[in-house]
Amino acid sequence: MKTKQEFLNYYAELIKNDNDLTQKQKDLSTKTSYQSVYKFFGILGLVGVGILLLISLLSGDVDVLIALGIFVVVGALLFFPIFILITKAILPYVKKQKALRYFEEKYKHRLVTYLLDDKIYSYRHEEKMDQKVFKESGMFGSYNRYYGEDLMTIVAPSVHGDLVFNFSDLDVQHVTKDKDGNDQTHTVFRGVFGVCYLTKPFSFSISVNSRINFKQEKVNLESIEFNKKFKVYTDDQISARVIFTPDRMEKILAFHATNSNKAVVNVQQNKIYFGAWGANLFKPIVESQSKNITAEDFYYDVKMLENLIELLKQILDDVY
Amino acid sequence: MEKSKKTAGIALLVILIGLMVLFGILSLVGLGIAFANQDATYIALAVVCGPLFFVLLIFTLVLYIGGYNRFVTIKNKVAESLSLVDVHLKLRFDLVPNLVEVVKGYMKHEKDVLTTLVALRNQALEAKNENQKIEVANQLVSQMNKVFAVAENYPDLKSNKLFLTLMEDLRDIENKIAASRRFYNANINTFNNLVQKFPSSLVAGMFGYTTQPLFQIEVNERVLPKINLSI
Numbered sequence: 439m440k441t442k443q444e445f446l447n448y449y450a451e452l453i454k455n456d457n458d459l460t461q462k463q464k465d466l467s468t469k470t471s472y473q474s475v476y477k478f479f480g481i482l483g484l485v486g487v488g489i490l491l492l493i494s495l496l497s498g499d500v501d502v503l504i505a506l507g508i509f510v511v512v513g514a515l516l517f518f519p520i521f522i523l524i525t526k527a528i529l530p531y532v533k534k535q536k537a538l539r540y541f542e543e544k545y546k547h548r549l550v551t552y553l554l555d556d557k558i559y560s561y562r563h564e565e566k567m568d569q570k571v572f573k574e575s576g577m578f579g580s581y582n583r584y585y586g587e588d589l590m591t592i593v594a595p596s597v598h599g600d601l602v603f604n605f606s607d608l609d610v611q612h613v614t615k616d617k618d619g620n621d622q623t624h625t626v627f628r629g630v631f632g633v634c635y636l637t638k639p640f641s642f643s644i645s646v647n648s649r650i651n652f653k654q655e656k657v658n659l660e661s662i663e664f665n666k667k668f669k670v671y672t673d674d675q676i677s678a679r680v681i682f683t684p685d686r687m688e689k690i691l692a693f694h695a696t697n698s699n700k701a702v703v704n705v706q707q708n709k710i711y712f713g714a715w716g717a718n719l720f721k722p723i724v725e726s727q728s729k730n731i732t733a734e735d736f737y738y739d740v741k742m743l744e745n746l747i748e749l750l751k752q753i754l755d756d757v758y
Numbered sequence: 759m760e761k762s763k764k765t766a767g768i769a770l771l772v773i774l775i776g777l778m779v780l781f782g783i784l785s786l787v788g789l790g791i792a793f794a795n796q797d798a799t800y801i802a803l804a805v806v807c808g809p810l811f812f813v814l815l816i817f818t819l820v821l822y823i824g825g826y827n828r829f830v831t832i833k834n835k836v837a838e839s840l841s842l843v844d845v846h847l848k849l850r851f852d853l854v855p856n857l858v859e860v861v862k863g864y865m866k867h868e869k870d871v872l873t874t875l876v877a878l879r880n881q882a883l884e885a886k887n888e889n890q891k892i893e894v895a896n897q898l899v900s901q902m903n904k905v906f907a908v909a910e911n912y913p914d915l916k917s918n919k920l921f922l923t924l925m926e927d928l929r930d931i932e933n934k935i936a937a938s939r940r941f942y943n944a945n946i947n948t949f950n951n952l953v954q955k956f957p958s959s960l961v962a963g964m965f966g967y968t969t970q971p972l973f974q975i976e977v978n979e980r981v982l983p984k985i986n987l988s989i
Contacts, residue, residue: 680934
């Protein structure tokens with residue numbers, strides 16, 4: 439994988455002459471003033487009220503005057519909050535979404551393939567992990583909404599043959615109705631989900647932070663810190679301890695220290711399924727005053743992926 | 759120390775049974791008189807003593823019967839994990855004839871090393887008790903390491919496919935021996951914690967359960983073949 443400085447230089451070069459991107463980034467960072475608009479509508483409102491007041495006074499009808507007063511108050515109470523909501527929340531949100539989409543369509547694919555060109559087999563921003571694979575993992579409950587993006591396939595050569603990894607961002611939900619008929623949304627999984635296809639199957643099942651079936655028993659390992667962060671279940675206590683040696687537990691803890699998303703893992707025969715809660719592959723680079731997602735953040739997201747693959751390769755090389 | 763724990767366990771059981779009998783009798787008497795006389799005092803007595811009897815009954819059952827069953831379960835797990843260590847040690851012994859068969863064609867001048875290896879393997883299989891098993895296993899490991907050290911002088915042997923496969927198998931078995939010992943130690947830890955912690959220590963004392971030693975690994979106990987997969 440390219441170094442951080444190489445990536446930053448590449449990114450800077452890529453966006454150097456992109457005025458559209460520069461403008462969109464600027465739009466996000468400056469706070470648009472709507473004072474003139476407030477003034478205009480304020481004056482218009484006052485003039486309108488003045489005209490209507492004059493008409494009602496000339497007609498001499500008090501009821502008309504009262505109705506007019508109510509109309510003005512209700513109108514002001516309704517109109518101004520809506521106007522403020524649009525200017526303070528909706529318009530900035532729309533601007534940000536435009537900037538994100540622009541980045542995703544124009545740069546994301548190029549940056550990802552630049553960083554991982556020697557490993558990447560395919561990358562499709564708009565596609566997600568196959569639902570069948572997600573169901574087969576057995577790590578999550580039932581769901582009825584399935585969204586995702588950033589499907590990527592990476593092939594990593596190892597001593598025992600090529601390892602194939604598929605990753606994608608997923609947002610999986612289960613929507614039910616409460617007694618009043620309103621929708622209740624429960625998150626089944628949101629984060630990065632992946633599967634690794636092994637060259638040789640395991641003869642036992644092992645899972646982390648997710649007990650798959652009643653045959654699995656908890657593994658009490660020597661490291662108290664490891665046991666706190668990772669609950670390991672297996673149907674073969676010996677083989678689980680062959681994988682989780684004291685050295686390996688230290689490596690996994692060190693990896694977790696830099697990537698603290700809660701992980702779930704399940705090993706079944708020749709597949710390793712894993713999910714990192716809350717993780718998000720390739721967050722678009724959007725540099726604004728409110729929330730900086732910089733080119734460095736993008737680099738570290740991809741680096742995390744590479745580190746994960748390396749860690750799995752080391753474990754499999756030793757275990758096989 | 760063990761005797762005092764046993765005494766304390768029995769004493770507590772006697773006290774609990776005594777209290778159960780007392781509350782049981784009081785609640786029955788209270789109920790009886792309350793039905794006859796409708797006296798509020800006896801009704802209160804029955805209402806207080808009845809639940810206390812059941813609470814003490816459940817507490818005693820959980821502590822003694824539940825505690826005893828936990829000890830039986832963990833004791834069986836310890837025995838199972840010890841037998842797994844034996845299983846993997848035996849797998850190591852079973853490799854020896856194959857190893858000798860492969861290397862003897864190459865190491866014609868190292869007959870003594872190989873003869874000793876075979877003899878130790880036979881001794882290990884005939885060992886009568888745990889101490890003997892461990893002692894012979896240690897000697898076997900030292901002898902196997904000698905074979906591998908000598909094999910370094912025979913490049914043809916090191917590139918032999920059968921030899922390489924044997925080394926892979928041996929590495930796998932060594933990992934499993936280490937893992938099975940860790941499993942045994944984890945079960946022993948659980949057992950020892952039960953023996954030492956209150957209130958299960960009272961049950962341990964009553965039934966004579968004492969803390970057990972962990973498996974200590976000697977420095978030279980691991981067979982460390984050098985596997986060169988690039989050949």
